[in-house]
Amino acid sequence: xxxxxxxxxxxxxxxxxxxxxxxxxxxxxxxxxxxxxxxxxxxxxxxxxxxxxxxxxxxxxxxxxxxxxxxxxxxxxxxxxxxxxxxxxxxxxxxxxxxxxxxxxxxxxxxxxxxxxxxxxxxxxxxxxxxxxxxxxxxxxxxxxxxxxxxxxxxxxxxxxxxxxxxxxxxxxxxxxxxxxxxxxxxxxxxxxxxxxxxxxxxxxxxxxxxxxxxxxxxxxxxxxxxxxxxxxxxxxxxxxxxxxxxxxxxxxxxxxxxxxxxxxxxxxxxxxxxxxxxxxxxxxxxxxxxxxxxxxxxxxxxxxxxxxxxxxxxxxxxxxxxxxxxxxxxxxxxxxxxxx
Numbered sequence: 585x586x587x588x589x590x591x592x593x594x595x596x597x598x599x600x601x602x603x604x605x606x607x608x609x610x611x612x613x614x615x616x617x618x619x620x621x622x623x624x625x626x627x628x629x630x631x632x633x634x635x636x637x638x639x640x641x642x643x644x645x646x647x648x649x650x651x652x653x654x655x656x657x658x659x660x661x662x663x664x665x666x667x668x669x670x671x672x673x674x675x676x677x678x679x680x681x682x683x684x685x686x687x688x689x690x691x692x693x694x695x696x697x698x699x700x701x702x703x704x705x706x707x708x709x710x711x712x713x714x715x716x717x718x719x720x721x722x723x724x725x726x727x728x729x730x731x732x733x734x735x736x737x738x739x740x741x742x743x744x745x746x747x748x749x750x751x752x753x754x755x756x757x758x759x760x761x762x763x764x765x766x767x768x769x770x771x772x773x774x775x776x777x778x779x780x781x782x783x784x785x786x787x788x789x790x791x792x793x794x795x796x797x798x799x800x801x802x803x804x805x806x807x808x809x810x811x812x813x814x815x816x817x818x819x820x821x822x823x824x825x826x827x828x829x830x831x832x833x834x835x836x837x838x839x840x841x842x843x844x845x846x847x848x849x850x851x852x853x854x855x856x857x858x859x860x861x862x863x864x865x866x867x868x869x870x871x872x873x874x875x876x877x878x879x880x881x882x883x884x885x886x887x888x889x890x891x892x893x894x895x896x897x898x899x900x901x902x903x904x905x906x907x908x909x910x911x912x913x914x915x916x917x918x919x920x921x922x923x924x925x
C-alpha cells in the first residue's frame with residue numbers, strides 16, 4: 585500500500601511539474617494585467633488565474649517555490665498568446681513589463697507630441713497639453729518658463745502603459761536635465777532654449793546649424809527683428825488659427841511670438857530642440873551673416889548673405905527656381921493628360 589501511495593505521489597508531483605510547462609490561454613485578444621507594487625505571490629497567482637493567464641493558482645505558487653530567490657516585479661504586463669506557467673513566472677521575475685515605444689523627433693512642438701501620444705491610444709491629446717502647460721517642474725532651471733515647451737527633450741522613449749500625462753512630461757524633462765548637464769554655458773537657460781528652438785526649426789541641413797545660429801545672434805546684437813517664419817507659425821498655433829502655411833495676416837499679427845512684428849527673442853521656445861541645436865546656440869559659427877534663404881531645388885541647403893542686396897538676389901533666385909519647377913510640373917501634367925485621351 586505504501587508503495588502504491590508513493591507511486592501515486594510521484595505521479596502527482598510529476599503531473600504538477602509537467603503542467604508548469606504546458607502553454608495555456610484562457611483569454612481572448614490582448615490582455616493587460618497590472619501587478620501592483622507590494623502584491624504578494626498568492627494574490628498575484630489568484631489574479632493571473634482569474635484573468636485566464638494561467639489555469640490554476642497553485643501552479644504559480646509551485647513555480648515560485650522552485651525559484652525562491654526571484655522577486656516578482658511590479659508593472660503592467662501584456663499577454664497575447666498561450667504561455668506556460670514557467671514562462672509567465674519568468675516574465676514577472678524579469679520585469680518584462682509592457683512599454684509603448686514613442687519617439688520625439690528634434691524640432692517637434694508640444695502640439696506635435698500631444699498628437700503622437702494620443703495616437704498610442706492611452707493618453708488623450710488634451711490631457712497631455714494640459715500637463716505641458718504646467719511649467720513648475722522646471723522653474724528651478726527656467727523661472728521664466730510658462731509651459732514645458734522646449735523642455736520635452738527629443739529622444740526615443742519606452743513609456744509604461746499606465747503612465748499618466750504628467751508622468752510622461754516628467755520623463756521627457758528628466759531627459760532634458762540629463763542632456764543639459766553635458767553642456768557648459770553662461771547663457772541663461774530660457775534664452776538658450778528659445779534660441780535653440782528657432783535654430784532647430786530653421787535648419788534644413790545639420791551642417792548649417794552653426795551658420796543659422798550666427799545669423800540670429802548677429803541680428804539680436806544689431807537690434808534687428810529676427811523675422812523667423814517658425815515663430816509666426818507658432819503664434820498662429822497658439823491662437824488655433826494656423827492653416828498650413830503663412831499668410832500676410834499671420835506676418836502682420838501682433839502676437840508676442842511673431843518676430844516679424846517684435847524685436848528680440850519670442851517669449852519662450854517654439855519647439856523642443858535636440859542636443860545639436862543647443863550646442864549650435866551656445867557656439868555659433870563666426871560669421872557676419874544676417875540673412876539666409878532656401879536654395880532652389882528642395883535640397884535643404886540655404887544661401888547665406890551679409891547684405892540685404894545679396895539676400896534679395898538669393899530670394900529672387902529661389903522664387904525663380906520655384907516658378908520653373910511649377911511650370912515644369914504643369915507641362916508634365918498636361919502631357920500626361922493628353923496621353924490619356
